[in-house]
Amino acid sequence: MRNFNLNLKKMVRLRGVPIALTATVLATSLTGCGKKAECDISGSHAHLYTNEEGYEAYYNKEYLTYDGYERQEDYIPLTEEEVALYKFLDKKDLISLEDNLDVILAEQEQNTDYIEYRYSYKRRIPMRVGKVTTFRTVTRYSWTSDPNHINLTGETRLCHYVYQACNVYKDENGKYVVIPSECVDDIGDLVGDYTYVKKVFYKVINLENNLELDYEDGQDPNEEVSKSNATTQSYTTNSVEYAEGPKLVKNY
Numbered sequence: 491m492r493n494f495n496l497n498l499k500k501m502v503r504l505r506g507v508p509i510a511l512t513a514t515v516l517a518t519s520l521t522g523c524g525k526k527a528e529c530d531i532s533g534s535h536a537h538l539y540t541n542e543e544g545y546e547a548y549y550n551k552e553y554l555t556y557d558g559y560e561r562q563e564d565y566i567p568l569t570e571e572e573v574a575l576y577k578f579l580d581k582k583d584l585i586s587l588e589d590n591l592d593v594i595l596a597e598q599e600q601n602t603d604y605i606e607y608r609y610s611y612k613r614r615i616p617m618r619v620g621k622v623t624t625f626r627t628v629t630r631y632s633w634t635s636d637p638n639h640i641n642l643t644g645e646t647r648l649c650h651y652v653y654q655a656c657n658v659y660k661d662e663n664g665k666y667v668v669i670p671s672e673c674v675d676d677i678g679d680l681v682g683d684y685t686y687v688k689k690v691f692y693k694v695i696n697l698e699n700n701l702e703l704d705y706e707d708g709q710d711p712n713e714e715v716s717k718s719n720a721t722t723q724s725y726t727t728n729s730v731e732y733a734e735g736p737k738l739v740k741n742y
């Protein structure tokens with residue numbers, strides 16, 4: 491496909507058509523396999539891609555946009571081995587911790603602990619008795635960050651953000667493997683020892699049992715769930731006193 495692009499570009503150039511046109515021609519002729527950019531760089535390389543939030547990744551790709559990231563002109567040459575590594579990083583959704591440290595720290599700054607409240611709701615469950623379907627009402631439970639939610643049970647939990655980075659090693663068979671770090675409260679502690687982070691590099695745990703948040707029977711299906719809900723009731727970590735440091739569970 492790449493040779494085809496270059497040939498078409500050459501052809502258009504010869505005919506004296508402005509080069510800008512070729513991008514449009516290529517983009518429309520390649521629908522179905524993503525819009526490709528033109529590239530004259532010879533040899534294996536990875537282009538810098540950035541997304542709206544400022545995250546950076548390098549992909550051995552020529553797509554104009556890839557996984558929400560936009561292709562930039564900057565690139566790094568890759569050895570054959572590095573091509574395999576960058577493909578692996580792509581497959582595992584890994585980006586460089588150091589390259590993205592500023593945005594990661596900014597995002598961490600936004601992630602303040604918050605309280606969730608347990609609530610109950612009723613569900614009607616169909617039951618078939620012979621040929622007759624009847625309904626039974628059962629009580630279900632979930633958690634909300636809205637302190638004024640109806641049917642609160644009075645139970646609360648403290649939701650806490652933890653962070654994880656990882657390294658990539660080759661195993662004895664020459665296959666790349668991901669070795670994750672412990673979960674930590676401050677991702678800055680992992681800089682230097684760890685090279686990569688997952689694109690989603692944090693998770694929220696329940697500080698009581700250090701497990702990832704579960705929502706028991708799930709959100710009330712009759713309820714409109716607002717996504718911003720989770721952060722509106724937050725408070726800063728300064729006002730939280732931990733009797734002991736949280737014991738974290740590795741869950742990668």
Ligand SMILES: [Zn+2]
Pocket residue numbers: 529530531535537551552565
């Ligand atoms: Zn290129």
